[in-house]
Amino acid sequence: MTTVQTIWVACRALLRNKMRSFLTTLGIVIGVAAVISMSAIGAGARARVSSMFESMGANILIVFSGSSRQGGMRGGQGSQPTLTWADLDRIREDIPDVRYAAPMMGIGAQVMAEGQNWQTQVRGTTADYFGIRNWPAASGEIFGDVDEDAGAKVAVVGQTVVNNLFGEDYNPVGQLIRINNIPFSIIGVAAKKGNNAWGSDEDDVVFVPSSTFRAKLQGGLQQFIPGTIMVGAVSQEATGSAKTAIEKLLRERHRIRPGNEDDFTVRNMSEMASAQQEGARTMTSLLAGIALVSLIVGGIGIMNIMLVSVTERTREIGLRMALGAKPAAILIQFVTEAVVLSVIGGLLGVAAGIGAARYLVTTFDWPLLIEPMFSVIAVGFSGIVGVVFGLYPAWKASRLDPIQALRFE
Amino acid sequence: MDPVIRLEEITRVFDTGDVQVHALRGVSLQVSPGDCLAIMGASGSGKSTLMNILGCLDRPSSGSYHLVGEDVARLSRNQLAQIRNRTIGFVFQNFNLLARTSALENVELPLLYRGVSARDRRRLAASALERVGLADRMHHGPSQLSGGQQQRVAIARALVGSPSVILADEPTGNLDSKTSVEIMQFFRGLVDDTGVTLVLVTHEPDIAAWADRMVEMKDGLIVRDRLRDQGTSPSEVTA
Ligand SMILES: Nc1ncnc2c1ncn2[C@@H]1O[C@H](COP(=O)(O)OP(=O)(O)OP(=O)(O)O)[C@@H](O)[C@H]1O
Ligand SMILES: [Mg+2]
Numbered sequence: 001m002t003t004v005q006t007i008w009v010a011c012r013a014l015l016r017n018k019m020r021s022f023l024t025t026l027g028i029v030i031g032v033a034a035v036i037s038m039s040a041i042g043a044g045a046r047a048r049v050s051s052m053f054e055s056m057g058a059n060i061l062i063v064f065s066g067s068s069r070q071g072g073m074r075g076g077q078g079s080q081p082t083l084t085w086a087d088l089d090r091i092r093e094d095i096p097d098v099r100y101a102a103p104m105m106g107i108g109a110q111v112m113a114e115g116q117n118w119q120t121q122v123r124g125t126t127a128d129y130f131g132i133r134n135w136p137a138a139s140g141e142i143f144g145d146v147d148e149d150a151g152a153k154v155a156v157v158g159q160t161v162v163n164n165l166f167g168e169d170y171n172p173v174g175q176l177i178r179i180n181n182i183p184f185s186i187i188g189v190a191a192k193k194g195n196n197a198w199g200s201d202e203d204d205v206v207f208v209p210s211s212t213f214r215a216k217l218q219g220g221l222q223q224f225i226p227g228t229i230m231v232g233a234v235s236q237e238a239t240g241s242a243k244t245a246i247e248k249l250l251r252e253r254h255r256i257r258p259g260n261e262d263d264f265t266v267r268n269m270s271e272m273a274s275a276q277q278e279g280a281r282t283m284t285s286l287l288a289g290i291a292l293v294s295l296i297v298g299g300i301g302i303m304n305i306m307l308v309s310v311t312e313r314t315r316e317i318g319l320r321m322a323l324g325a326k327p328a329a330i331l332i333q334f335v336t337e338a339v340v341l342s343v344i345g346g347l348l349g350v351a352a353g354i355g356a357a358r359y360l361v362t363t364f365d366w367p368l369l370i371e372p373m374f375s376v377i378a379v380g381f382s383g384i385v386g387v388v389f390g391l392y393p394a395w396k397a398s399r400l401d402p403i404q405a406l407r408f409e
Numbered sequence: 410m411d412p413v414i415r416l417e418e419i420t421r422v423f424d425t426g427d428v429q430v431h432a433l434r435g436v437s438l439q440v441s442p443g444d445c446l447a448i449m450g451a452s453g454s455g456k457s458t459l460m461n462i463l464g465c466l467d468r469p470s471s472g473s474y475h476l477v478g479e480d481v482a483r484l485s486r487n488q489l490a491q492i493r494n495r496t497i498g499f500v501f502q503n504f505n506l507l508a509r510t511s512a513l514e515n516v517e518l519p520l521l522y523r524g525v526s527a528r529d530r531r532r533l534a535a536s537a538l539e540r541v542g543l544a545d546r547m548h549h550g551p552s553q554l555s556g557g558q559q560q561r562v563a564i565a566r567a568l569v570g571s572p573s574v575i576l577a578d579e580p581t582g583n584l585d586s587k588t589s590v591e592i593m594q595f596f597r598g599l600v601d602d603t604g605v606t607l608v609l610v611t612h613e614p615d616i617a618a619w620a621d622r623m624v625e626m627k628d629g630l631i632v633r634d635r636l637r638d639q640g641t642s643p644s645e646v647t648a
Contacts, residue, residue, distance in 0.1 A: 005527065016509045319505045322466060323566070324494020324522040326487045402466045406505070 010336040017309075024305040025345035027298025028385065032349025032378045033356060034291035039374050040357035042284030044366035046277050051367075053273035057132055058236040060269040061243055062104075063091070063229040063250070081224040082263040087253055088229050092128070095249065097242035099234045102128035103210045105227035107218055111206055112178040113165040120161055122179055122206045124213020124227075130156075130190075132232035140173035140188030143209050147187075151211040155184040158203035159192045177206070182216050184208060239268055298345065299385035306338050306393035317397050318405025331398040338390020339383055346382030350375045411478060413573055413606045414440035414463060419472035421458050421629075432458040433469070434629035442573070443604040445597070447617035450626030456610045459626070460578045463608060464497055465489045477573055494522050498567030500577035500609075504559040506551040512538060512562045513547040519570045537565040541595065557588035564595065575599075577609040581616055593619040 014021040065082045085103075092101035105124040110117060129135075130142045143154050155177055166172045172186045184206075193202035208217070218226055233242040243266045250256075250264050310317070317330055325333075354370055361368045421433040432455045440446055448456050461467035462474060465481055474481045477496060484492065493499075498519075506515045516534035525533070538547055541561040551559050560580060567575050577596070581589035597619050600607050611617050618637070625633035 002524075005521065009521070012510070012514075315505070316507060319507070320518070320522075321490065322464070322493060322499050322505075323519045324490050324570075326490040326522070328487075329522055403461050406466075406501075 006332055006336050007340060009333060010340045013333075013337055014340060020305065021341060024302055025298075025341045025348070027301040028295065028342050028345030028382050029298075029349040029352060031291055031295035031298045032346045032382055033353035034294055035288060035378050036350050036353025036370070036375060037356040037360065038284060038287040038291055040354070040368060040370045041360055041364075041366065042280060042287070043369035043371065044357075044361055044364075045280045046284075047369055048366045049276045049280060050273055053269055053276070057134060057232065058270060059233040059239050060132055061231040061233060061239060061246065062267045062269070063231060063246060064265045064267065065225075065228070066263065066265065081226055082254065083225045083229055083250075084223045084253075085225060086223065087250060088225065090249060090253065091229065091231060091246055095242060095245045097233050097238040097245060098231055100128040100132045100230075100232035102126045102132060102230050103225050103227055104129070104230050105210065105213055105218065105225065109180050109206075109217070111161065111165065112181075113172070113175060116165045118161060118164045120158075120204050120206055122208060122213070122217060124208055124210040124217065125230075126210050128232070129207070129230060132230055135193065136191050137188035138191040139171050140186070142188055142190075143207075148209045148211050151215050152209060153182065153184045153212055153216070154187045154209065155179070156188040156190050156207040157186055158190050158205040158207075160201055160204040161206055162189055179206065179208070180217065184212075236270070239270065243268060295382065295385055298382075299342070299389040302338055302341055302386060303389035303393060306334060306390055307396070309337075310334065310393045310397045313397075314400065314405045314408040317400050318402050318408065321400070321402035322406060327398040330400075331394045334394030334397050335387060335390045338394070339386035342382045342386030342390075343379060346379035349382070350378060353378075410441050412439040412475075413442050413444075413477055414438065414608070415473075415475040416462075417473045419459075419462060419469045419474060421455070421462065421467070422470045432629055433462075435472070436626075436629070436631055437472075438624065438631065438634075440574075440606060440608065442606055443600065445600045445607045445619070445621045446609070446624060447620035447622070448608065448610045448624045448626060449612065449614070449617050452612075454626040455629040456626055457578055458629075460576055460608070460610055463574075464499060464576045465492050490522070494519055495570060496573050498570065498572040498575040500560070500563050500567050500575065500580045502579040502582040504551070504556075504563045504583075506559055506562055506566075508552070509550055511548045511550055512543060512554070512565075515551070515562055516566045516569050518566060523570065533569050534565070537569040538562070540568065541565045555588075556584050557591060560584060560588075560592055561595070564592070568599070572605070574606045574608065577607065579610050579612070581611065581613070586615075589613075589616060 063083060065080065088101055088103055091098055102125045106121050108119065109122040111120055111122070112118075126148055127142055127144050136142075137156065138159070140156075142156055143152065146152070147154050157172065157177065162170065162172055165177070166175070171189070173188060175186050176183050177186055178184070190203070190205075190207070195201055231242065231246065233239045246266050247262065251262065254263055256262060320330060357370065358368060416436055416438040419433055419436040420431070423430040423432055436455075436459060448459065450456050458467070462469050465476070468482065476492065481489070481492070507518070513531070513534050516537050517530040520530040520533060535544070535547060538544060541564050543558060543561055543565065546554060546558060551562070554562065581592055584592065593616060596607055596609070599605060607620075609620065617623050620637065622634070622636050624631055
């Protein structure tokens with residue numbers, strides 16, 4: 001018999017018992033659907049994370065107070081601030097690989113305008129920050145050196161704040177906004193950014209010049225920065241050398257002896273992105289493992305039904321042998337049935353998995369990333385499951401004695 | 410002419426744990442090509458056991474069996490399968506058709522294990538069904554056919570590969586007398602037209618009367634082997 005004929009005979013046998021064939025293959029369908037949807041969703045999540053980090057800027061470095069090993073990575077809070085304004089200036093001026101450096105300070109504050117109240121983040125920074133984030137003003141302008149030097153009471157507001165204080169489609173440039181009851185005049189609205197990698201709204205923010213922030217909103221600390229320094233390297237490739245240079249500079253400035261621990265931490269945005277991605281990947285492989293187990297369970301289901309089928313069809317097997325089927329032909333027939341079942345299960349599973357991934361992805365608003373290779377592997381793997389779990393029942397069938405098989409009731 | 414079937418001192422002992430059943434106790438038989446032979450005998454006399462050995466489904470405990478000149482004892486499992494496929498056509502008492510499978514596909518079955526192309530299978534199976542008078546029932550399944558029609562499908566299946574020997578163990582055992590006569594008429598015509606060798610087992614003398622030669626078995630031995638009387642014709646017996 002040719003392969004096509006063998007497959008055709010197997011299909012005919014399976015079609016004689018449609019419902020059972022379908023139920024048998026269901027385990028494989030679910031297993032493969034799980035593999036496909038999980039990998040698609042996982043890939044989507046990773047792509048989403050990396051695109052979000054990319055949108056934040058791939059050449060960003062963040063300098064925190066405190067050593068990473070002391071758990072002070074988030075800096076500022078809890079640990080003693082160690083970064084000074086002079087450190088910031090030196091990083092900005094002296095390191096060739098550094099293009100921008102801006103302080104990042106923040107407090108939660110009540111803002112008010114036109115009788116409306118809104119609780120938001122107020123950040124003190126400089127114009128460099130907007131350069132690092134590649135974040136232009138949608139209307140009006142960003143504050144500059146003049147405002148910084150003068151400690152001007154000016155603010156750049158995010159879209160969410162505008163929406164909540166003034167209403168959508170309102171241009172508040174020139175209006176007054178009260179931050180902790182201090183009046184600031186709005187000079188710009190930052191372009192809409194959406195959610196960041198951690199899911200918080202980037203537009204729910206008010207920016208003020210760092211000098212004004214220190215003078216009016218959060219005083220004290222004198223030479224120390226009550227926050228972090230955000231650095232923009234000249235290019236993504238330069239982030240590594242920029243990081244080394246910053247570490248060297250700060251160790252010198254802070255007079256840290258060789259062998260002693262840093263009192264600051266420099267983090268690379270791409271490092272943080274890959275940490276997140278690593279998490280997503282671990283999750284994916286965990287889910288893939290579960291899916292694999294369910295595939296094997298599906299295979300055992302196939303073996304079970306094939307064994308039942310061999311017993312039920314003992315007379316058929318005896319007849320086929322009497323009519324000249326060699327043991328190998330019987331073996332191949334039953335293995336083929338198992339493989340056809342599992343491969344059809346695999347194909348249905350791919351379809352169901354893609355469907356499920358589509359649905360979930362629209363709910364999560366992630367990109368849909370289906371690797372065609374993954375589908376091929378999943379179907380191939382279910383074929384292997386069919387061979388492995390079909391072999392024993394098929395072998396049993398091929399070993400039957402034709403006379404006893406023909407007499408079987 | 411060389412015999413198609415040559416049995417010498419065939420025995421078959423079944424080991425059933427505590428007792429040994431001597432189903433055949435030294436059977437010698439020669440069948441020439443074109444013979445039409447009926448085996449009769451009481452229940453348990455060893456007829457089916459003999460047929461299974463003739464059909465290469467079972468091996469004798471001792472003795473030798475030559476089928477078309479070939480010593481069957483020396484053949485492997487696969488070679489036996491090939492003999493069953495090409496040299497022998499089986500007809501069973503209970504038809505043994507595949508359920509939910511059309512007459513055509515049932516008849517195609519032996520050709521499937523011979524590597525005949527799909528188109529030739531179809532053609533040969535259709536012409537075999539035509540020969541048994543079921544040209545208009547090709548696409549019916551066994552459940553849509555009468556007992557006689559099912560047995561004719563089974564006969565078409567036995568014929569389709571042009572075997573040298575057709576073995577029929579009580580082919581009319583499940584059929585009424587009128588249908589039995591139709592089947593026997595067909596077998597008779599087949600033997601006369603094609604020169605195929607037919608060995609059939611039956612309990613009924615009027616079925617055996619269609620054969621040229623009658624062999625009677627008792628307790629695993631052949632006790633009588635005679636040619637049909639020239640005087641009596643089958644039609645007179647059934648009448
Ligand atoms: N597989 C077996 N195991 C044990 N004993 C068997 C087996 N097959 C047949 N026998 C015994 O061998 C003897 C002959 O059986 P066989 O089936 O050949 O009889 P038969 O002449 O065909 O009878 P019937 O007319 O009822 O079909 C019987 O006693 C039977 O019990
Ligand atoms: Mg019998």
